[in-house]
Structure formats: C-alpha cells, structure tokens
Amino acid sequence: MQRIRVAQPRYWLVGVVVLFFLGFPTVISSFLASEWAQALILAIAIMGLNILVGYSGQLSLGHGAFMALGAYVSAILAHHYKMDYLVTIPIAGLTTGLVGFLFGIPALRLSALYLALATFALAVVSPSLIKRPAGLTGGVQGILVVQPDPPATASSVFAALTGTAMTSDQWIYYVTLFCAVVLFWVAWNVVRHRPGRAMRAIRDGEVAAAASGVNVAGFKTLAFALSAFYAGVAGSLYGLSTGFVSPDTFPVSLSIQLLVGVVVGGLASIPGPLVGAISAYFLPIESSQWVPSQAWIPTQIVTTVKNAGPAVSYGVILILIMIFAPNGLVGLARTGYAALNRRLRGAGDRETGHTAAESQTVSEPD
Amino acid sequence: MQEFLQLVVSGIATGGIFASLALALVLIYNAMGLVNFAQGEMAMFATFVAFTLIGRGVSFWIAFPVTLVLAFAGGILVQRVVIKPVERAPVLTLVIITLGLATLVNGLAGFAWGYVPRSFPSPFSPDSIDLAGVFVGYRDLGVIAVSGIVLLAVYVLLQHTTVGLTLRAAAHHPEASRLLGVHVSWMLALGWGLASAVGAASGMMVAPILLLEPNMMQSIIIYAFAAAVLGGIESPLGAVVGGLIVGVTINLAGAYLPFVGGDLQLAVGLAIIVGVLLLKPNGLFGRAAVRRV
Numbered sequence: 001m002q003r004i005r006v007a008q009p010r011y012w013l014v015g016v017v018v019l020f021f022l023g024f025p026t027v028i029s030s031f032l033a034s035e036w037a038q039a040l041i042l043a044i045a046i047m048g049l050n051i052l053v054g055y056s057g058q059l060s061l062g063h064g065a066f067m068a069l070g071a072y073v074s075a076i077l078a079h080h081y082k083m084d085y086l087v088t089i090p091i092a093g094l095t096t097g098l099v100g101f102l103f104g105i106p107a108l109r110l111s112a113l114y115l116a117l118a119t120f121a122l123a124v125v126s127p128s129l130i131k132r133p134a135g136l137t138g139g140v141q142g143i144l145v146v147q148p149d150p151p152a153t154a155s156s157v158f159a160a161l162t163g164t165a166m167t168s169d170q171w172i173y174y175v176t177l178f179c180a181v182v183l184f185w186v187a188w189n190v191v192r193h194r195p196g197r198a199m200r201a202i203r204d205g206e207v208a209a210a211a212s213g214v215n216v217a218g219f220k221t222l223a224f225a226l227s228a229f230y231a232g233v234a235g236s237l238y239g240l241s242t243g244f245v246s247p248d249t250f251p252v253s254l255s256i257q258l259l260v261g262v263v264v265g266g267l268a269s270i271p272g273p274l275v276g277a278i279s280a281y282f283l284p285i286e287s288s289q290w291v292p293s294q295a296w297i298p299t300q301i302v303t304t305v306k307n308a309g310p311a312v313s314y315g316v317i318l319i320l321i322m323i324f325a326p327n328g329l330v331g332l333a334r335t336g337y338a339a340l341n342r343r344l345r346g347a348g349d350r351e352t353g354h355t356a357a358e359s360q361t362v363s364e365p366d
Numbered sequence: 367m368q369e370f371l372q373l374v375v376s377g378i379a380t381g382g383i384f385a386s387l388a389l390a391l392v393l394i395y396n397a398m399g400l401v402n403f404a405q406g407e408m409a410m411f412a413t414f415v416a417f418t419l420i421g422r423g424v425s426f427w428i429a430f431p432v433t434l435v436l437a438f439a440g441g442i443l444v445q446r447v448v449i450k451p452v453e454r455a456p457v458l459t460l461v462i463i464t465l466g467l468a469t470l471v472n473g474l475a476g477f478a479w480g481y482v483p484r485s486f487p488s489p490f491s492p493d494s495i496d497l498a499g500v501f502v503g504y505r506d507l508g509v510i511a512v513s514g515i516v517l518l519a520v521y522v523l524l525q526h527t528t529v530g531l532t533l534r535a536a537a538h539h540p541e542a543s544r545l546l547g548v549h550v551s552w553m554l555a556l557g558w559g560l561a562s563a564v565g566a567a568s569g570m571m572v573a574p575i576l577l578l579e580p581n582m583m584q585s586i587i588i589y590a591f592a593a594a595v596l597g598g599i600e601s602p603l604g605a606v607v608g609g610l611i612v613g614v615t616i617n618l619a620g621a622y623l624p625f626v627g628g629d630l631q632l633a634v635g636l637a638i639i640v641g642v643l644l645l646k647p648n649g650l651f652g653r654a655a656v657r658r659v
Binding site: 114253 | 399400401403448451452455457458459461462463465466467468469470471472473474476477480481584585588591592595629630632633635636639640643644647
C-alpha cells in the first residue's frame with residue numbers, strides 16, 4: 001500500500017492565489033469578470049466531484065443534475081417566494097446535499113461501473129424531468145433570476161480602487177469567490193483529517209478499510225452528500241451568474257465538463273479543481289475560435305468548428321490525460337517541480353535516492 | 367386490443383434496435399469488464415458513413431454490409447489506439463476514457479457532417495400489412511428481420527465457430543487462454559470490432575426512425591443500458607430479451623400512461639436501470655457475482 005505522503009502546505013502560494021483572484025476584477029472588464037465567476041463556479045462543482053471521485057473512489061457522471069437541482073431550488077425560492085437570492089444559496093446547497101445523501105444510500109449497493117451508468121442516465125434524463133412540473137420550474141423557458149445590485153459599501157470600496165462603479169457581474173464574482181474560498185478551505189480540512197483518510201482507505205481497498213474499523217457505508221454516503229452540497233451551491237451560483245435557469249442550461253455535456261475538470265486538474269488534489277475548472281471552462285471558448293474569422297473561409301466551416309471544437313478537444317484531452325498523466329496537470333507540475341528540485345540540489349545519493357539536504361516525505365502530524 | 371397489438375409489434379421493432387446496441391455493450395463487458403460509453407457514438411459515426419455511401423448512389427443493401435465491415439475495422443482500430451494502452455487500468459480510468467472517446471467521436475461527426483438533422487432513407491416501404499386485423503408496418507417487420515439476422519449471426523459466431531470459442535475463452539479466462547496460445551489482446555480487439563459492427567447495425571436501423579445527427583444515439587444508448595442491465599450485463603441472450611422488454615415497455619408506457627407521454631419515455635429507461643440495479647442487480651439472466659476478497 002502506498003504510504004500517505006503529506007507535503008507541508010504552501011500557505012504563501014494560497015495567499016498569492018487568493019490575492020490574485022481578489023484583485024483580478026479591478027483590472028479586467030465586467031464581462032470578463034463574469035466569465036471568471038463562471039470558471040470559479042465550475043471549480044466549486046469540480047471540487048465536490050473531486051471529493052466523490054478522487055477521494056472516495058465513487059464515479060458520478062451526473063453531477064450536472066445536482067447542479068440543476070441547486071439552481072432550481074434557488075431560482076424557485078427567489079422567484080416564487082421572493083426570497084433574497086443570496087440567502088437561498090446555502091439552502092440550495094443543503095437541499096442538494098440531502099438529496100445527495102439519499103442518493104448515496106442506494107449507490108452503496110452499486111459497483112463503480114453501475115454507479116457510473118446510473119448517474120449517466122440521470123444526467124441524460126434530468127432535462128426532461130425538469131420540464132415536467134412546468135408551473136414550478138417554468139418548463140422549457142425556465143426561470144429568470146434577478147441579478148442583485150452590489151451593496152453600497154462594496155460598491156464604494158470598488159469605486160475608490162478602480163474609479164468605476166461596481167457592476168452586478170463584478171459583485172456576483174466576489175460572492176462566488178467568497179463561496180469558493182470557504183468551500184475549498186472546508187474541503188482541504190475534510191480531506192486531510194479523519195474523513196479524508198477514511199475515504200482514501202475505502203477507495204484503495206474497501207475490505208481492508210472495513211477490517212480496520214472504517215465505517216464504509218457512513219463515509220461513502222458522507223462523500224456523496226458533501227459532493228452534492230458543493231454541486232448544489234455551484235448550481236445556485238450558476239443561475240445567479242447566467243441570470244436564468246432553464247433545462248438546457250444543464251445538459252449531459254455539463255456533467256462531462258465537470259469530469260474533464262476533475263481529470264485535467266488532477267484527481268484527489270486540492271488545487272486540482274481550480275486548475276481543472278479554468279482549463280475546462282476556457283478550453284471550449286478558445287477551441288471554438290480555432291478558425292480565424294477570415295472572409296475566404298466559408299461560414300459553414302466556421303460554425304461547424306465552433307460547434308464541434310469543444311467536444312473534440314474535450315475528448316482528446318480526456319483520453320490523453322488518462323493515458324499519459326493520470327494525476328492531471330497538478331500531478332505533472334508536482335513531478336516537474338520535484339525533478340527540478342533534485343536537479344538543483346544535486347543528484348543526491350544514488351543508492352537510496354535521498355538527497356543530502358532533507359528527507360523527501362513529511363509524515364503526518366497525528 | 368388492436369392498438370395494443372400494434373404498439374407491441376412496433377415496440378418489438380425498436381426493442382430489436384436496443385437489443386443490438388445492448389448486445390454490443392455486453393460483448394465488450396464480457397471481454398474486459400467495462401461498459402463502453404462510446405458504443406452509441408461509434409454506431410452514430412458508422413451510420414454517417416453509411417449515409418455518405420448512400421448519398422454517393424450506393425444502394426442501401428450494399429451500403430449496409432460495407433458499413434458493417436468498416437465499423438468492424440474501426441472498432442479494432444479504436445481498441446488498438448485508445449484502449450490497449452490502458453487495458454489493465456482501474457475501471458474508473460477505463461470509464462473516463464470511453465466517455466472521452468464518446469465526446470471525441472461525437473465532435474468528429476459534428477466536424478465532418480455538421481449538426482443539421484438529416485433524414486436517412488429506409489429500405490422498406492412505408493406501407494402496412496393487415497395481419498388478422500392488426501396493421502403492421504413493413505418498416506417494423508424489416509427492422510425486426512434485420513436485427514433478428516444480426517443477433518442470430520452473432521450467436522452462431524460466438525457459439526459455433528472456433529473464433530467464437532477463442533473469443534469467449536479469452537474473455538472469461540485470459541490467463542489460461544494465453545497459456546494455450548490464444549493471442550488475448552487481439553481477441554479483445556476482435557471483440558471491439560464485433561461490438562462496433564453490431565452497434566453500427568442498430569444505428570442504421572434507428573436512423574430512418576429518428577433523424578440522423580451527432581446526438582442521435584444519446585437516448586438510444588440509455589435504452590440499451592437499460593436493456594443490458596435488465597438482461598444481466600454479461601448475458602448476450604439477456605441483452606436481446608432485455609432489449610425487447612424495454613422496447614415494448616416504453617412504447618406501451620408512452621401510449622397508456624398519460625403521465626409519461628412522449629417526453630418522459632427516457633425517464634422510464636432510467637427507472638428500469640435504477641430499479642433493476644437496486645432490486646435484482648444481476649438482471650434476468652446474469653449469474654450472481656461472487657467476489658473473492
């Protein structure tokens with residue numbers, strides 16, 4: 001069995017990243033800020049999926065459906081019951097988490113393959129399920145979400161920094177950033193303590209974990225509930241950021257996009273979902289612009305590339321990453337960094353593989 | 367009653383289509399313990415190839431077998447290029463790879479043929495025949511006949527030829543087969559080729575009913591999943607029986623359950639999958655899996 005290796009967290013790096021995301025909207029346009037807000041929303045959902053797939057080893061291809069649930073809970077509460085949208089975000093998360101918990105109980109009986117199959121079917125079916133109670137969900141049209149104006153204090157601070165008034169897109173960006181920071185912090189705490197160790201033990205060998213006294217059923221359903229909670233919050237924010245929710249906002253390809261994010265970033269990694277989300281969000285946008293809009297290229301080809309580009313690049317990336325870099329971009333960066341470190345510090349002792357400077361692993365404190 | 371029987375017959379026809387695709391899934395499941403999420407997309411791609419051939423003036427009855435051969439070769443190619451490097455990887459990796467493959471094939475089809483739905487010619491007449499008061503479409507009969515032939519051919523190949531025996535041996539006892547001189551890896555490729563061809567047949571039969579476009583198989587694959595799970599995912603006979611049951615069930619549910627109607631038929635497929643997995647995970651014909659820990 002692999003020894004659990006826990007490197008000392010790099011707090012300065014976390015600080016730099018958070019500061020970067022805090023300051024970023026002051027230098028980019030409001031439109032770009034809303035794009036980055038969507039990337040952060042994906043990061044939250046991907047973090048949730050990562051807890052489920054990366055840490056507890058259960059594959060869900062239907063997390064888009066959980067996002068849809070969160071989005072609709074918020075939209076319905078805000079639209080039909082006139083609640084403040086921001087208040088509905090935690091409610092959406094908790095509701096989805098509860099549903100995820102209930103979903104996790106039958107999922108216990110399924111093998112990884114069957115679970116993948118059932119959740120994939122759920123993702124395909126969910127748009128038509130949403131359309132049915134049209135009075136509640138608005139049917140095909142969906143529900144419009146009123147985007148909130150930024151509060152006066154936030155707006156004046158922002159105005160003092162940039163000289164322009166804060167738009168609601170920028171406010172939504174900051175709301176999203178706040179949720180993302182909190183949820184990443186929670187995830188980091190969960191996975192490096194008892195629940196995380198239990199989940200990893202289950203992932204690597206269910207029987208061995210049970211024999212060591214890990215409550216297998218409990219932690220597997222906990223992973224499902226937590227993962228769905230993240231998806232619910234992400235879905236709620238997604239509705240807020242796009243300004244409406246409709247059944248077609250949550251197609252199967254959204255679930256695929258989440259999976260791409262988890263895999264590209266790196267399974268069972270905390271920075272992975274952020275890296276993965278940025279790749280999974282901006283890749284289709286970039287790849288749909290592969291063909292320059294020149295006059296001599298027929299528009300038909302341009303539109304085809306626009307439509308097919310994301311699918312082709314997603315597919316190629318999923319396959320290549322799984323074959324050549326199963327630990328994702330973060331894994332690649334780690335290996336590269338370690339190799340660079342070894343090079344810089346000298347070859348070390350070839351016999352034992354230890355460098356002279358320090359031991360490679362840091363054992364976990366407790 | 368008459369309407370009921372007509373619904374049953376057309377249900378059997380669509381069931382035959384599901385059965386073919388489910389059989390393709392079962393073939394690959396037996397070969398490597400994997401559900402191929404790209405099966406539907408591969409079938410869709412093959413159907414586009416047939417569409418192109420027919421568009422060039424080739425008759426349907428020539429395009430059909432030519433496409434099957436091409437799909438067979440394509441399946442082998444996919445196995446060699448994409449699956450072979452990860453043959454021994456955990457199931458999670460394999461599932462993600464087949465999903466990537468599904469997305470890739472879908473995008474490539476969109477690349478080559480665009481997303482505008484096209485009508486695919488049916489070789490059968492649109493008329494009906496009066497069988498003792500029940501009007502049965504020639505198209506339904508034709509689909510039943512074609513899927514019957516395809517399924518029979520697979521059965522004969524697997525059960526009554528040396529290749530079939532080797533294929534089954536390699537799937538069930540890879541180590542022993544390797545010791546006896548079977549080239550197991552190539553047998554897996556052969557399994558992929560066969561599955562791809564069987565799936566292509568289902569695609570070419572469903573295309574005249576739906577319209578041909580890259581997302582055509584998205585709902586069909588769910589029904590095929592339901593069929594395979596219902597039959598017990600390792601049983602070829604189960605896939606056929608499951609396919610027929612699913613076909614008839616969704617047809618009847620769509621017509622007689624006002625709550626289901628046309629737009630929730632897919633949800634019936636989901637309900638079958640979830641229900642079977644929870645109540646009888648081994649399906650109708652599967653054996654109880656005994657796992658050694």
